[in-house]
Amino acid sequence: MNDAKENILATLAYFxxxxxPLTGGEIYLFLKNRYNQFDFxxxxxxxxxxxxxxxFGNFYTLKNDHSLIVRRYNGNKKAAELIKVAGKVGDMLIKFPYVRxxxxxxxxxxNFADENSDIDLFIITAKNRLWIAxxxxxxxxxxxxLVNKQDYFCMNYYIDEEQLEIKEKTIYTAIEVVTLIPLQGDTVIEQFYAANSWTRTFLPNKIMRLSSAKPLNPSLFKIVIxxxxxxxxxxxxxTALMKITxxxxxxxxxxxxxxSKGAVMAMDTGKHYAKPDPGNFQAKLLAQYESRISQILVEPQNLLAN
Known part of the structure; x- marks a missing residue:
């Protein structure tokens, strides 16, 4: 099997x-190598x-299952609605002290959501003030x-300006970084992207963009606090709040x-970061991904041999 075919299968295996399912353009963006368009x-x-x-139309998948396309279509529609809500949430949360x-x-x-989806948010704070924020x-x-809006405020992952680089460098963290949708803080988001240019090792075709990020405009309340x-x-x-938490x-x-999803609650913490780690999710997902790749690259050899 040639390299381009393996890359396409590996990309589809992850998603x-x-x-x-992915469109042809999305597959290309998430390939681990560069290819000219004709070869791809x-x-x-x-x-x-x-x-x-x-x-199925513009979409590609490893499964002969049209219901996946319907699921994606409905999920994209729901996501468009929630992304608008997330923008308003971001306008509110950026007013908190030390949020950058x-x-x-x-x-x-x-770009996917269903009836159980939360608005997960990635937060960057000022140096050494993550735990106050x-x-x-x-x-x-x-x-x-009290107003049943908790699903709109899932502030799951925090880092501060002292440690903008994501230490775990895997295909999972690379995809999580490059697919972030910036809402607030164009300057610090740009610094975050620069600190995580290592993602190009995994995703050389995916360019991180700031188009949706608003500039920081501190309120008087924020400045005083x-x-x-x-x-x-x-x-x-x-430091005390970090230890207590x-x-x-x-x-x-x-x-x-x-x-709420049945996973044992856990959080990985440090002075400059706080992130959820339910049931060692990342390790399990990467193991599942490697197993899936091994399976799909072995099964179709008789079909894909050059």
Missing amino acids: DIFKY ELALKYLVASQAVYQ GIAISGSLSK RTLMHIFKKLTF EKLFNNPLGNAID DGRWNKKTAQKKVN
Whole structure:
């Protein structure tokens, strides 16, 4: 099997885990190598002709299942609605002290949502003030339960300006980074992209864009509150809040408390980051991806041999 065919199958295998068919253009963007358009289109046509890949209109998938196309269509429609809501949420959350950038993450950043989808948000805070910002935002989130709007405020992943580079460098983290939809903080988002240029090793065709990010425009409230904590006392409070939060989450994990999706609750924390880690999700997904690749590259050898 030539390299282009393998790359196409591997790309479809990743999104197949999420039952998400891709267009030809999307497949090309998520390939791990560069190809000229003619070679790419030829390889894709060959895979379809050999029934290693199935085509339904503009979409391609590893499964001969048209319901996946219907699912994607409905998911894209729902996502368009939620992305508009996310924009309004971002306008609100950027007003919190020490928040410097906000982007949509998770399935919504891939333009998919269903009736169970949340608005997952990626938050960048000022240096050494992540835990003050996070605590204030999560106090606010507690109040959203009173009006049943908690699903709009899933502030899941935090980093600060001191550590913009994502340390885990895998196909999973690369796709998560490049598919973020920036909402607020064009300058810090641009710095974040520069710090994570390593994603081009995995996705050389995908260019990260800032088109939707608004410039930071601090309110008087934000400026005043930040001045109150821009001192050694603020440093101590931030560190104390990190330790308190870490202790509470370790207790939840030890007690095997589960989230709304049935996974044991866990969070990976540090001075400059806070991220969910339910059931070691990333490791399991990558193992599933590698297994899927092995399976699809072995099965069609008789069809794809040159």
